[in-house]
Amino acid sequence: MTALSGKVQTVLGLVEPSQLGRTMTHEHLTMTFECCYFPPAPGDKMIAEAPIEMKNLHWLRQNPYSCHENLLLWQETDAVREELLCYRRAGGGTIVENTTTGIARNLPVLRQLAKDTDVHIIAGAGYYVDVTHSEETRKSTVEKLTDIIVSEVLHGADGTDIRCGVIGEIGTSWPITESERKVLRATAHAQTQLGCPVIIHPGRNPAAPAEVVRILQEAGGDISKTVMSHLDRTIFDHGELLEFAKMGSYLEYDLFGTEMLNYPYNMEVDMPSDSQRVQTLAFLVKEGYEDRIVIAHDIHTKNRLTKYGGHGYSHILKNIVPKMLSRGISQNQVDKILIENPKHWLTFK
Numbered sequence: 001m002t003a004l005s006g007k008v009q010t011v012l013g014l015v016e017p018s019q020l021g022r023t024m025t026h027e028h029l030t031m032t033f034e035c036c037y038f039p040p041a042p043g044d045k046m047i048a049e050a051p052i053e054m055k056n057l058h059w060l061r062q063n064p065y066s067c068h069e070n071l072l073l074w075q076e077t078d079a080v081r082e083e084l085l086c087y088r089r090a091g092g093g094t095i096v097e098n099t100t101t102g103i104a105r106n107l108p109v110l111r112q113l114a115k116d117t118d119v120h121i122i123a124g125a126g127y128y129v130d131v132t133h134s135e136e137t138r139k140s141t142v143e144k145l146t147d148i149i150v151s152e153v154l155h156g157a158d159g160t161d162i163r164c165g166v167i168g169e170i171g172t173s174w175p176i177t178e179s180e181r182k183v184l185r186a187t188a189h190a191q192t193q194l195g196c197p198v199i200i201h202p203g204r205n206p207a208a209p210a211e212v213v214r215i216l217q218e219a220g221g222d223i224s225k226t227v228m229s230h231l232d233r234t235i236f237d238h239g240e241l242l243e244f245a246k247m248g249s250y251l252e253y254d255l256f257g258t259e260m261l262n263y264p265y266n267m268e269v270d271m272p273s274d275s276q277r278v279q280t281l282a283f284l285v286k287e288g289y290e291d292r293i294v295i296a297h298d299i300h301t302k303n304r305l306t307k308y309g310g311h312g313y314s315h316i317l318k319n320i321v322p323k324m325l326s327r328g329i330s331q332n333q334v335d336k337i338l339i340e341n342p343k344h345w346l347t348f349k
């Protein structure tokens with residue numbers, strides 16, 4: 001038990017879990033994704049370097065990581081504020097903002113957005129993937145990393161008094177690097193001390209989620225309070241998905257709104273459509289996992305914002321929920337996915 005027990009920690013302080021309402025469990029409001037820039041095909045260099053405008057939007061949707069400007073979500077705080085107000089009007093209550101060290105977390109901006117919009121915002125502690133780790137992080141012991149993560153939750157992060165309410169997204173690559181293994185162990189140790197929620201970004205391989213869970217388990221982590229993100233681009237075979245589901249984490253489908261033919265980070269992957277994502281949710285519900293599913297859009301590039309012709313933070317509430325209902329997922333089950341499951345996950349033990 002800690003002073004946080006039974007509460008949820010937002011960037012404006014502690015709140016009662018019942019106050020959260022509909023929750024997107026994996027979004028970004030300000031960040032940079034420059035670490036994952038993917039050079040354009042030689043013939044696409046001109047369009048990739050041109051200013052973002054209407055006639056480029058289809059190309060951008062297909063190649064979001066090949067345009068440097070598109071990776072700078074931190075430049076769009078005014079547009080994000082407008083979109084959060086729309087999210088609130090659409091019935092949204094809370095956003096988990098998963099930006100961690102390495103991709104330009106900005107806690108003062110998150111606090112201001114929460115004040116301006118009345119949306120509860122929960123910030124993430126810890127570290128993104130290995131390519132963003134500093135030399136200092138690489139050299140740190142598990143104990144030192146644990147202390148830093150615990151302090152980000154208990155006292156505030158990045159030299160501010162703004163406290164994180166979740167650990168993650170903790171970034172892992174495939175294969176998982178030594179530095180990432182240390183961060184995972186530190187995450188588990190910090191979770192043991194704090195009784196807090198954890199969220200993981202797995203590497204792009206079907207074996208990655210289970211390998212991460214094993215590392216966390218060995219270090220004493222609480223898998224029942226851990227979200228495995230990005231399953232929509234990671235595990236495709238339904239048998240493998242059920243095997244993974246048995247390990248007990250929350251199962252997150254968080255790329256709603258992303259439709260692209262060629263996924264540059266793993267060309268083996270056929271990125272699902274939103275309809276296919278809903279089919280997978282319906283499958284998991286039928287298999288009895290309605291208490292373990294959470295969903296989001298994981299907006300992390302400019303083209304996903306409505307300002308750039310994207311779907312914005314309200315797409316799930318406006319378009320995906322009706323589709324879920326029309327595909328046999330009941331209103332009670334939708335409410336579990338959007339309200340009850342996030343609430344249980346985010347409440348400190």
Ligand SMILES: CC(=O)NCCS(=O)(=O)O
Nearest residue numbers: 201230233255265298300
């Ligand atoms: C910010 C982030 O990590 N988004 C996930 C992008 S990925 O292509 O699904 O790995």
